[in-house]
Amino acid sequence: MAASVACQAAARGLRSASTKQLLVCRNQLTRVSPRRWLNLQEYQSKKLMQDSGVAVQRFFVADTASEALEAAKRLKAKEIVLKAQILAGGRGKGVFNSGLKGGVHLTKDPAVVGELASKMLGYNLTTKQTPKEGVEVKTVMVAEALDISRETYFAILMDRSCNGPVMVGSPQGGMDIEEVAAATPELIFKEVIDIFEGVRDDQALRMAANLGFKGPLERQAADQIKRLYDLFLKVDATQVEVNPLGETPEGQVVCFDAKINFDDNAEFRQKAVFSMDDTAESDPIETEAAKYDLKYIGMDGNIACFVNGAGLAMATCDIIDLHGGKPANFLDLGGGVKENQVYAAFKLLTADPKVEAILVNIFGGIVNCAIIANGITKACRELELKVPLVVRLEGTNVHEAKRILSESGLPITSATDLDDAARKAVAAIAKK
Numbered sequence: 184m185a186a187s188v189a190c191q192a193a194a195r196g197l198r199s200a201s202t203k204q205l206l207v208c209r210n211q212l213t214r215v216s217p218r219r220w221l222n223l224q225e226y227q228s229k230k231l232m233q234d235s236g237v238a239v240q241r242f243f244v245a246d247t248a249s250e251a252l253e254a255a256k257r258l259k260a261k262e263i264v265l266k267a268q269i270l271a272g273g274r275g276k277g278v279f280n281s282g283l284k285g286g287v288h289l290t291k292d293p294a295v296v297g298e299l300a301s302k303m304l305g306y307n308l309t310t311k312q313t314p315k316e317g318v319e320v321k322t323v324m325v326a327e328a329l330d331i332s333r334e335t336y337f338a339i340l341m342d343r344s345c346n347g348p349v350m351v352g353s354p355q356g357g358m359d360i361e362e363v364a365a366a367t368p369e370l371i372f373k374e375v376i377d378i379f380e381g382v383r384d385d386q387a388l389r390m391a392a393n394l395g396f397k398g399p400l401e402r403q404a405a406d407q408i409k410r411l412y413d414l415f416l417k418v419d420a421t422q423v424e425v426n427p428l429g430e431t432p433e434g435q436v437v438c439f440d441a442k443i444n445f446d447d448n449a450e451f452r453q454k455a456v457f458s459m460d461d462t463a464e465s466d467p468i469e470t471e472a473a474k475y476d477l478k479y480i481g482m483d484g485n486i487a488c489f490v491n492g493a494g495l496a497m498a499t500c501d502i503i504d505l506h507g508g509k510p511a512n513f514l515d516l517g518g519g520v521k522e523n524q525v526y527a528a529f530k531l532l533t534a535d536p537k538v539e540a541i542l543v544n545i546f547g548g549i550v551n552c553a554i555i556a557n558g559i560t561k562a563c564r565e566l567e568l569k570v571p572l573v574v575r576l577e578g579t580n581v582h583e584a585k586r587i588l589s590e591s592g593l594p595i596t597s598a599t600d601l602d603d604a605a606r607k608a609v610a611a612i613a614k615k
């Protein structure tokens with residue numbers, strides 16, 4: 184694949200919010216878990232929707248097989264759907280290490296729910312989006328199963344090109360929206376929302392009509408659309424995606440499945456929402472990095488990348504690959520960095536057994552290079568760094584930073600530019 188990481192990331196555009204993030208180096212494709220950012224379980228998203236008056240199926244949550252059985256009895260539904268709760272798609276086609284096939288099951292017999300739950304809870308479910316070993320299921324959702332006579336797709340998301348939120352919908356729901364857009368772009372409808380005015384009645388009704396709702400269902404769907412927008416604002420979401428937004432034979436418009444993405448910058452005023460974050464399925468290094476306001480993404484190479492800024496991180500990964508190396512991860516310091524963060528970053532990078540060299544690539548704008556240099560020297564001494572370290576610094580106070588490094592007496596290899604840094608990092612591993 185000839186395209187750079189940065190170009191690939193930019194090309195994904197609006198789709199990046201609803202799909203797994205991919206980092207593409209020139210000759211490899213590495214899948215990484217999405218940590219942008221708060222990721223809720225399905226039942227948690229549905230609870231938020233329910234609290235905002237959005238129509239969802241009746242449901243209960245269970246942590247044991249006996250609780251699941253009791254929940255199934257309490258529902259008193261004609262048919263019940265049992266869903267394993269993990270942060271990955273493709274659950275219906277997944278396989279448990281208990282031998283059970285499928286993380287989603289339908290039944291009319293409450294007793295069967297208990298039996299199925301006993302083969303889900305405490306076992307690993309493997310899907311196309313989980314690691315090879317799968318993810319342990321600790322919770323199941325027991326919900327009323329409703330017949331769906333028709334499925335549509337609806338989403339509200341932030342769109343930079345429109346300077347605000349946009350509604351996107353299609354009468355073709357229940358499938359990958361990218362596939363619909365590629366095969367039948369005329370079935371994708373878009374409504375730009377005025378952030379000050381909100382969703383107008385005529386916009387909601389027009390979208391409902393475009394989704395194919397007719398008669399009384401058109402107004403019902405429009406009301407659901409407006410409630411979803413209220414939720415979007417209420418929780419500081421960057422995206423609310425409902426697939427499918429379905430129509431039942433009884434004449435109900437119901438949100439059968441939902442994915443909500445949140446703005447991490449709003450955590451200070453969304454304490455209740457962010458407190459639901461379950462880090463059990465996250466990379467433990469990633470979780471530890473977040474404690475120090477560091478952004479970490481693990482990859483499958485052997486050269487750790489220590490940078491400031493996502494764009495610089497992707498460029499660094501690309502140029503390492505260009506020189507024949509492979510990134511082991513990248514750790515983004517961001518702006519306003521302090522020495523203790525640099526130390527924490529090195530501690531995390533050196534804890535990864537795959538790392539055989541570290542490349543530091545800092546372009547100091549609001550970042551003071553001298554702070555980085557002091558953090559590096561402290562980490563090298565206290566952690567007794569045993570892998571080659573290549574450092575490229577440029578920008579604010581860089582001369583002082585280079586003096587600190589050169590006078591430290593530590594085995595640090597300085598680089599003049601990014602190309603030089605990548606070449607030296609790859610060469611350092613080749614010499615080992």
